[in-house]
Amino acid sequence: MASVFRSEDMCLSQLFLQVEAAYCCVAELGELGLVQFKDLNVNVNSFQRKFVNEVRRCESLERILHFLEDEMKNEIVIQLPEKYPETPLPREMITLETILEKLEGELQEANQNQQALKKTFLELTELKYLLKKTQDFFETETNLAEDFFTEDTSGLLELRTIPTFMTGKLGFTAGVINRERMASFERLLWRVCRGNVYLKFSEMDTPLEDPITKEEIKKNIFIIFYQGEQLRQKIKKICDGFRATIYPCPEPAAERREMLAEVNARLEDLITVITQTESHRQRLLQEAAASWHAWLTKVQKMKAIYHILNMCNIDVTQQCVIAEIWFPVADTGRIKRALEQGMERSGSSMVPILTEVESKTAPPTFNRTNKFTAGFQNIVDAYGVGSYREINPAPYTIITFPFLFAVMFGDCGHGVVMLLAALWMVINERSLLAQKSSSEIWNTFFHGRYLILLMGIFSIYTGLIYNDCFSKSLNIFGSSWSVQAMFRNGSWNTHVLEANSYLQLNPTIPGVYSGNPYPFGIDPIWNLASNKLTFLNSYKMKMSVILGIVQMIFGVVLSLFNHIFFRKIMNILLQFIPEMIFILSLFGYLVFMIIFKWCQYDAHVSQYAPSILIHFINMFLFDYDDPSNAPLYSHQQEVQTFFVVMALLAVPWMLLIKPFVLRARHRRSQFNFGDVFVHQAIHTIEYCLGCISNTASYLRLWALSLAHAQLSEVLWTMVMNIGLRVRGWGGIIGVFVIFAVFAVLTVAILLVMEGLSAFLHALRLHWVEFQNKFYAGAGYKFSPFSFKHILEETSEE
Template structure:
């Protein structure tokens, strides 16, 4: 978005003229509507008063005689000639009528005569536009004292009092005049409303543009107020962060701004050192933005800290697909993502306010990769809507058995459970299925037992591999920030601990897969029992033989080495940090060394391509690093923090490994739900034959499709997504990612206008 010229807002006279005309039109309209309201009330009052006098047939025509004081003289009898009887007529809101009548009765001690009636139509308030229901009242009294009390009470209840003639002829003449004035007011009000609408339409054409200009110029002046004034009062000094990769663009923009503004002072861009921790800027595009948002939701990384987002692009959809592996469901998800990607320009132009839709659309490329990986793992599991593909032909067959008359067609038809023994020649070809799981397992009765073992061990292998990769990434943080003490006293013992115990567990799983075939599989020992006995140093279990020769020596060495790594992490680092601090304090106390104060900061730069070492914090995951030797060193706090880190890491390796078993659990749950849905719904329609079965298939398939999308795609997909999110945040990122930085928020008109700019 372009920057508005300050002169573009100098047409304030146009705005002031338009504002004045609009205010005048609005004020005239309110005045006219107030007059219309009063005339309407007077019209109803004259009508209701006339009805009252007509109903009182026992009163003679000369009952009232009005004098100059507004009082009426009673002429009925000679004794009443000296008496004066007056009346007051007006309009009051209906909800105030009851307390109004009660107060009149008490204040006047019953020496009045009150009559009131409801108005037929509601009236509109000229200011609030609210509908008001009112009553017309008339009060008869005698004496000036009562007259003054009635006026005060009417003023207190905001009742409108009107002058009403006492003779019928005068009331009719006054009513005719009121009706004529109402008609004239209607015409004037219509013209005033038309003029006001024209003014509003004229302003509506430019109001959006004016709003954009105001927001832009307000943002510019806000930034200018953050700048410092030079001592010469001729220029300003801005302290900013910006990526080094954009330095050329920024210099060109400053030069262009100088030329357009007609300034004679060239802009000066100077890099200075700062002890402030710079913000973190990760350049993204529409593909990587969704993955970076996942990482930023956990925490924004510190400046130059290892960013997990590039690795998340692959690992996140893959772990999701391990739990969601199904070719059919993955294809549906892929189709939905491709529709959003191919129509993204049209969908972006619509600017929907639906938060759920915006979440799905913002992660369209993430959903695309999740669909692709789900299809891949679906082929690995050989699972498509709970059915298997027989692409390469099964490696199990029974043809030689027919020759020996062991299994004949009669046996195959009568028996629903037959066992295929892989150790019998001819039953199993000896070659595994070329890709994925053999389709014969889809009809095997022990399918669940086989998949349980396979997926559980697969989850452990993938989980430990990702955790080791996370610990390895922490090494790059230590190297970049030159934390040699963290490499020796933290990274190395962490790798020793996790590799000696859990890396060895992966070795045993893979070794058992490769070493034991179908002929000796019955004698294969239990890996879990071996792993437990490894910690107990128990190698005399007669029910569980060794995996390989010299297993006792290897496992004892690994356990002892892993136990040594625990005090290695716990004890050495706090004492070395204390020794370094004391050494630095002794060096500061020598008079030969002095420090100069740092200068003022003019421009602070984010270097997105080169290293910036000043003012960095300890990103190792530990809490014992102290770069400022002037600060007081607290050995107790440092030791406690290191102990917390050691305990958290050691226990976390165990709990995190167990947490990766959710890959196995959710994969089996998804497969079983898919199989149940096929068996209980779709299989019903396929069993029927004839025209009725054909029609039933359409109905059953519609139900099957709705349940598949609602349960297996939406609910199961959301569940797998959340579990994959947890595995990355807790099990993977905590090995190397601290995430205690703050995000770089550049000055951007688009985010300011959209309201998404951060403070």
């Protein structure tokens, strides 16, 4: 239980392992996840380490597995294992390499065969349609008429008519070209051949698939008539330049029909072969999908183990692996048992030796967390990882953070919405975790679900204290104020009501105010009062000052526990005591005056109540001759003078005594008095001025609370009120539309934007105003070798 409030006690030990048992022992420590290895080969190049070849083999297996994953993408569902497989032994790498390399080779061969078959299928399909279009053209144009070179009805278009000087036998070239290149191909053919060709083209209606990219491609069939070998060569070069495919097309019609029949027969055979090849490929992928996750887990575990072994030393006899490890002292027994299990699994007879060594560096900081406390610990660690064995602010943050957030966010209606959202995430956390969303915003909210849950609960509480629910008050217990008493007293009558838009209840009149405070929170009648904002300003401002000073004093008290734990008696006498005297003499006394005034002055004498702010200013000026501001109590001058003198004495107490005491202690040894004095001066100035600025900083609790309440009221008045004012059927229909707008704006502005603003301000109050009183945050985090963390990080990537 003590480890919750302070980081774990850590131990640095040397670990001696037999070479044959090292792999299995490291594997067991990886399953345990409680040991951090030090890199003993920092000055050794990564490529010169002992197990670099094994790491490369694991990376080669990872490449094959990623290749298989890409092949299965959008085709085969990879099966998730019920549990992670055990760490494989080193000899299993050979078996795994054989299986994966064979599977990769068969799959690559199947892909190559499939691509070759699909390429042939594409060419035969193009040839089939080309033969059909050519045959259709020649059958349509058997008897050439005088208007042969005008537009015909075959659906083929022409580039231009054949010139009249072409009187010899015409040759033709037929082929297929990508549709997007057709326009450029046509223009270049016209210019290069100077119009001495005749072009017909038609679009292929059948969609084609690229055998490599598997994307849909659109093509055109073309026929070019020309005369002479010179034009044929030019046409061929242009076709090559535009990557057009030229197919042999016989001139006799009978040969074309015979070729078409042969092509159709080959296509039927090819479809059968492609189907069989695809079935074989699918069988290979199904086989890979069943074991893919298990293979990947094994490879990642082996690779992680060899990375750790590369951080160890091997003695000159090549028989012993030497490692240095950090681990929590409380887990020593578990670590020894894990090492024994690794030794038994490897078949070794040499027991691993664990020897504690002295550390020249500070140990890492390790705070145990669970799914509830992890979010709060992350808030603390984001400011800075605690120094070794320093008191941990996270347990106190569990309460203070959502509470201060709720002070700024206080609205029980908005708190209920936030609570329901957090409850949904908590109840369905297993299914939501299994989905493994890649959205960073969603993951941030989900990982902080317990924090949001507490923020919602505390917001409901503070909302009831403020008596604020969607900017409206809840009249649960009935008001302590009575309007009838004003009529019975004669202060109000019908004429007074008609003449005044606003009237004020006088609490000094008997019967108007019962004298009993509202049982819980603020009386609902304040929601109707014209001076509501004035009352809440005073109330929330003083409440913010009290909460801020109490939390700062608590932070100073926590520093005492650090001094006691580290046995720094000097810090207790020369730092903690003057700090407490300073803050209690000034700001503790301010809290006393606020509470004393609340208790001392009621409605009958409230008009004579003195100003606390004026008293606090005069306290420093030693000015007690202000007749307009009466004293709060008798002997106030003597008490305040004593507190100011004590606060002034605390400053040199903090500043001067400690450096000179340290100088006297280290007179015979090397000692830099200047550095010590400057450091103590900075601490003193920072603390004294910080008490003032930090107290003012807590006024953000008041400002954010009023801002949230006013935004909520504006949203209700300008949106929801519109639908409630309209009468009849139109109002009934309109209220649904208006409510939808109201709900969206409430979630977007008041819950998300205002919630984020309150969250950031609460974060700042903890990091700067609270933690700087006792928390250095100058450590580094304990990063154990854990298969669980490695596999989770890989899964997220």
